[in-house]
Amino acid sequence: MTIENLANLVAPELEKVNEKIIEASGNHVELIPTVAKYIISGGGKRVRPMFTLASAKMCGYQGNRHVNLAAAVEFMHTATLLHDDVVDESDKRRGRDTANNIWGNKPSVLVGDYLLGKAFQMMVADGSLEVLRILSDAAAHIAEGEVMQLSTTNNIETTLQQYIEVIDAKTASLFAAACEVGGAIVEDEAKSAALKEFGTNFGIAFQIIDDALDYSANPQKFGKTIGDDFREGKVTLPVIYAYERGGADDKNFWRNIIEEGAEIRESELNAAHKKIHDTGSFAATIEFAKNYGDKACKALNKFPDSEIKTAFFEIVDFCINRDF
Amino acid sequence: MTIENLANLVAPELEKVNEKIIEASGNHVELIPTVAKYIISGGGKRVRPMFTLASAKMCGYQGNRHVNLAAAVEFMHTATLLHDDVVDESDKRRGRDTANNIWGNKPSVLVGDYLLGKAFQMMVADGSLEVLRILSDAAAHIAEGEVMQLSTTNNIETTLQQYIEVIDAKTASLFAAACEVGGAIVEDEAKSAALKEFGTNFGIAFQIIDDALDYSANPQKFGKTIGDDFREGKVTLPVIYAYERGGADDKNFWRNIIEEGAEIRESELNAAHKKIHDTGSFAATIEFAKNYGDKACKALNKFPDSEIKTAFFEIVDFCINRDF
Numbered sequence: 001m002t003i004e005n006l007a008n009l010v011a012p013e014l015e016k017v018n019e020k021i022i023e024a025s026g027n028h029v030e031l032i033p034t035v036a037k038y039i040i041s042g043g044g045k046r047v048r049p050m051f052t053l054a055s056a057k058m059c060g061y062q063g064n065r066h067v068n069l070a071a072a073v074e075f076m077h078t079a080t081l082l083h084d085d086v087v088d089e090s091d092k093r094r095g096r097d098t099a100n101n102i103w104g105n106k107p108s109v110l111v112g113d114y115l116l117g118k119a120f121q122m123m124v125a126d127g128s129l130e131v132l133r134i135l136s137d138a139a140a141h142i143a144e145g146e147v148m149q150l151s152t153t154n155n156i157e158t159t160l161q162q163y164i165e166v167i168d169a170k171t172a173s174l175f176a177a178a179c180e181v182g183g184a185i186v187e188d189e190a191k192s193a194a195l196k197e198f199g200t201n202f203g204i205a206f207q208i209i210d211d212a213l214d215y216s217a218n219p220q221k222f223g224k225t226i227g228d229d230f231r232e233g234k235v236t237l238p239v240i241y242a243y244e245r246g247g248a249d250d251k252n253f254w255r256n257i258i259e260e261g262a263e264i265r266e267s268e269l270n271a272a273h274k275k276i277h278d279t280g281s282f283a284a285t286i287e288f289a290k291n292y293g294d295k296a297c298k299a300l301n302k303f304p305d306s307e308i309k310t311a312f313f314e315i316v317d318f319c320i321n322r323d324f
Numbered sequence: 325m326t327i328e329n330l331a332n333l334v335a336p337e338l339e340k341v342n343e344k345i346i347e348a349s350g351n352h353v354e355l356i357p358t359v360a361k362y363i364i365s366g367g368g369k370r371v372r373p374m375f376t377l378a379s380a381k382m383c384g385y386q387g388n389r390h391v392n393l394a395a396a397v398e399f400m401h402t403a404t405l406l407h408d409d410v411v412d413e414s415d416k417r418r419g420r421d422t423a424n425n426i427w428g429n430k431p432s433v434l435v436g437d438y439l440l441g442k443a444f445q446m447m448v449a450d451g452s453l454e455v456l457r458i459l460s461d462a463a464a465h466i467a468e469g470e471v472m473q474l475s476t477t478n479n480i481e482t483t484l485q486q487y488i489e490v491i492d493a494k495t496a497s498l499f500a501a502a503c504e505v506g507g508a509i510v511e512d513e514a515k516s517a518a519l520k521e522f523g524t525n526f527g528i529a530f531q532i533i534d535d536a537l538d539y540s541a542n543p544q545k546f547g548k549t550i551g552d553d554f555r556e557g558k559v560t561l562p563v564i565y566a567y568e569r570g571g572a573d574d575k576n577f578w579r580n581i582i583e584e585g586a587e588i589r590e591s592e593l594n595a596a597h598k599k600i601h602d603t604g605s606f607a608a609t610i611e612f613a614k615n616y617g618d619k620a621c622k623a624l625n626k627f628p629d630s631e632i633k634t635a636f637f638e639i640v641d642f643c644i645n646r647d648f
Contacts, residue, residue: 029472083437086410087430106411109433110470113407113440117464120444124456132448132456140441146434148353 002318003045006311010053013067017049020071024118035099035111039078043094047315048178049074055182055195058308065185068122069131073178075119076135080142080174082112087146088232130184138177145169154233156258160240164204167211172203194302198312201296206319208289211236215276216324227269233258237288241281242272250275286324293320326642327369330635334377337391341373344395348442359423359435363402367418371639372502373398379506379519382632389509392446393455397502399443400459404466404498406436411470412556454508462501469493478557480582484564488528491535496527518626522636525620530643532613535560539600540648551593557582561612565605566596574599610648617644 007014025036049070056066084090085098086108092098100108116139123132149166152158179199183192214229215238229236235258243254253275257268276282293316303309331338349360373394380390408414409422410432416422424432440463447456473490476482503523507516538553539562553560559582567578577599581592600606617640627633 027468029468029475031471031475032468080437083433087433105429106474107471109407109411110467110474113404114464114467114471116437116440117460117467120456120460121464124453124460127453129448129451129453132444136441136444136448140438140445143434143438143441144351144353144356147355147431147438150430150434151353151355 002311002314003047005314006050006054006308007045009308009311010050010057013053013057013070014046014050016064016067017046017053017070017074020067021074024071024075024122025115027114031103031107032111032114035082035103035107036078036115038102039081039099040074042096044077046074048077048174051175051178051199052181054308054312055179056185057182058303058306058312059183059186059188059191059195061182061186063185065126065128066182068126069181069185070178072119072122072126072135073174073181075115075122076139076142077174079112079116079119080146082108082115084146086112128184130187131181134177134180134184138173141169141173145171145173149234152235154259155235156239156243156255158235158240160237163235163237163240167204167207168200171207172200175199175203175206190302194299197299198296201292201299202316202319205289205292205296205316208237208285208292209319212238212282212285212289212324214238215273215282217277217282218324227264227272230257230269230272231264237285238276238281239272241284242276242279245279245281246275250279282324286320289320293317326635326638327371329638330374330378330632331369333632333635334374334381337377337381337394338370338374340388340391341370341377341394341398344391345398348395348399348446349439351438355427355431356435356438359406359427359431360402360439362426363405363423364398366420368401370398372401372498375499375502375523376505378632378636379503380509381506382627382630382636383507383510383512383515383519385506385510387509389450389452390506392450393505393509394502396443396446396450396459397498397505399439399446400463400466401498403436403440403443404470406432406439408470410436414552452508454511455505458501458504458508462497465493465497469495469497473558476559478583479559480563480567480579482559482564484561487559487561487564491528491531492524495531496524499523499527499530514626518623521623522620525616525623526640526643529613529616529620529640532561532609532616533643536562536606536609536613536648538562539597539606541601541606542648551588551596554581554593554596555588561609562600562605563596565608566600566603569603569605570599574603606648610644613644617641 021040025033025040027033052070052073053066082099085093085100086105090098091101123135145166149170152162152166176196176199179195180192183195211229214226214236239254243251246254253271257264257272296316297313300309300312345364349357349364351357376394376397377390406423409417409424410429414422415425447459469490473494476486476490500520500523503519504516507519535553538550538560563578567575570578577595581588581596620640621637624633624636
C-alpha cells in the first residue's frame with residue numbers, strides 16, 4: 001500500500017490529529033460523541049488531514065497549526081459523509097452499517113451539522129481569515145456539487161462536462177482546500193496555488209476511479225458492493241462513455257435503466273457491466289483519470305524534490321495505476 | 325402588531341438585507357435558488373436579521389457591514405429550518421408545504437448545507453474574527469441543542485433544567501448571536517455582552533411561548549396546528565408542569581402518551597389540553613416566560629433611551645403579554 005509512505009512521513013502529527021479529533025468530538029450530549037466516534041473511526045484512511053499535514057511540511061512549516069486544521073478538515077469530511085448517507089439512503093459504508101441505519105436520519109443530519117459548526121470553531125481558533133476563506137468556500141462548493149448531482153442522477157443525457165463539474169465540487173474541492181491550507185499557513189501564495197492545483201486534480205482522478213470501481217472486473221478486491229451507483233441511477237463516467245459509444249439498442253438499455261427506473265436484477269447488472277467493458281468505456285474512464293493524475297503531479301513541479309513529494313506521487317500512482 | 329415599530333426603524337437596511345439574500349441565494353444550480361427562495365420567502369418576519377440591524381444601530385454603527393451580517397444570520401436560520409423539517413418529518417410550516425414535502429429530504433439537507441456554507445462565506449467576506457467566533461459558536465450550539473432535544477423527546481422525566489438547556493441552545497443562541505454581532509462590529513465588549521444577554525433571554529422567552537401556543541385556548545389566532553409537539557412526543561414546559569402537578573392518574577396519562585407512543589386521537593388531545601389548563605400549567609408557563617422577558621429588558625439598561633430600545637421592549641411585550 002503506497003499510501004503508507006505518506007502516512008509514515010506525517011505519523012507523529014497524524015497521531016496528534018487523532019487526539020484532537022477525539023477531544024473535539026467530546027460533548028456532554030452523549031449522542032454527539034457516540035455518532036461522531038462511530039463514523040470517524042469507520043475505517044477511513046485520513047487522506048485529507050494527511051494531505052494538510054504533508055502540504056504544510058512540504059512548505060517548510062514548523063508549528064502546530066496544521067494539526068488543528070487537519071482535524072477541522074476531517075470534521076468537514078465526516079459531516080459530509082453523515083449527510084451523504086442520509087441523502088443516498090445508504091445502509092452500508094465500508095462494509096459497516098451507516099450511522100443513519102443504526103440511529104436513524106435525525107442524529108445523522110444533526111451531528112453532521114454539529115461537526116461542521118465545530119470545524120468552523122476550530123478554524124476561528126486558528127485565527128487565519130485566509131484559511132477560513134479557503135474552507136468556507138469548500139463547504140459551500142461541496143454542497144453545491146451534491147445538489148448538482150441530484151439533477152444529474154437519473155438523467156442519461158448528463159454530459160462529461162457536467163459530470164466533471166459535479167465531482168470537482170463534491171469531492172475535489174475538499175482535497176484542494178486540504179492541500180491549499182498547508183500553503184496558506186506559511187502565507188506563500190504561489191505554493192498555495194500549486195497545492196490547490198494538486199488537490200483539485202488528485203480529487204477529480206480519485207472520484208473518477210472510485211466511480212469506475214463500481215463496474216470493476218474484480219470488485220471483491222476493492223471492498224466495493226458492485227452496482228450501487230447503477231442501482232441509484234447515478235450517471236458516472238463509465239456510463240456516460242458506454243451510452244455515447246453504444247448503438248440504438250444500448251442507448252435504449254441505458255435510458256430504461258437510468259431514467260425509467262426499470263427493475264434492476266442480476267441480469268441487468270451483468271449486461272451493464274458487459275457493455276461498459278465491451279465498448280472500452282471502462283478502459284477509457286481509467287485513461288481519463290490518468291490525465292488528471294498527471295496534472296496533479298505536474299502541479300508539484302514548483303516544489304524541490306523531497307520524501308513528501310515522492311510520497312505524493314506514489315499516492316497518485318496508487319490511486320490510478322492499479323490492477324482493476 | 326408591535327413588531328412593526330422595530331421593522332420601521334430599520335426598514336431601509338432590511339430592504340438591503342432582502343436584496344442581499346436574493347443575490348446570495350442565486351446559483352447556476354437551479355435547485356439551490358428554487359429551494360432557498362421558497363423557504364426564505366415563507367412568511368418569516370426576519371426577526372433575527374432585524375435584531376442584528378437594530379443592535380448595530382443602537383450601538384451607533386454607521387456603515388454597511390450589519391446588512392451583510394444580518395443576511396448571514398438569516399441564512400443560518402434558514403439552514404436550520406430546512407434541516408428541522410427533515411428531522412421532524414414535518415409536512416407544513418406556517419401553513420405552507422415544507423420544502424421536504426415538495427422536493428424530498430435530499431434537497432432540504434443539501435440546500436441547508438449550502439446556505440450554511442454561504443453564511444460562513446459572507447462572514448469571512450466581512451472579515452471580523454470576533455463575528456466569526458460568535459456565529460460559529462452559535463452554529464455548533466444550535467446543532468447541540470437539536471441533538472439534545474432528540475434525547476428529551478419521548479422522555480417524560482425531562483427536567484425543567486434540561487428543557488431550558490435545549491431551548492437556550494437550539495433557539496436562544498441564534499437570537500443571542502444576532503444581537504451580539506451588532507455590538508461586535510463597533511468593538512464594544514460591554515455592549516456586545518449586554519446585547520447577547522438580551523438575545524439569550526428574549527430567545528428563551530420566545531421559545532417557551534411558542535411551545536405554550538401548542539396548547540393555546542385559541543389556536544386559530546396564532547396560526548398554529550394545535551397538538552403538533554404533543555403528537556411528536558416533545559416534552560415542553562406545559563407538559564413538564566402538568567406532569568409534575570398531576571396525580572397518579574395524570575402521571576400515567578402523560579407517560580403513556582409521551583413515552584409509550586399511545587395512539588393520539590382527538591380525545592387524548594382534549595384531555596391533555598384540559599389537564600394543562602386545570603393544573604394551572606399553562607398560566608405557569610407564561611409566567612415563567614415573563615421572567616425571561618423581564619431579564620431581556622433589564623439587559624438593555626446599559627443603553628440610553630432611544631426609539632430602537634423602546635421598540636425592543638415592545639417586541640418583548642408583544643411576544644409575552646398577549647391574549648392567549
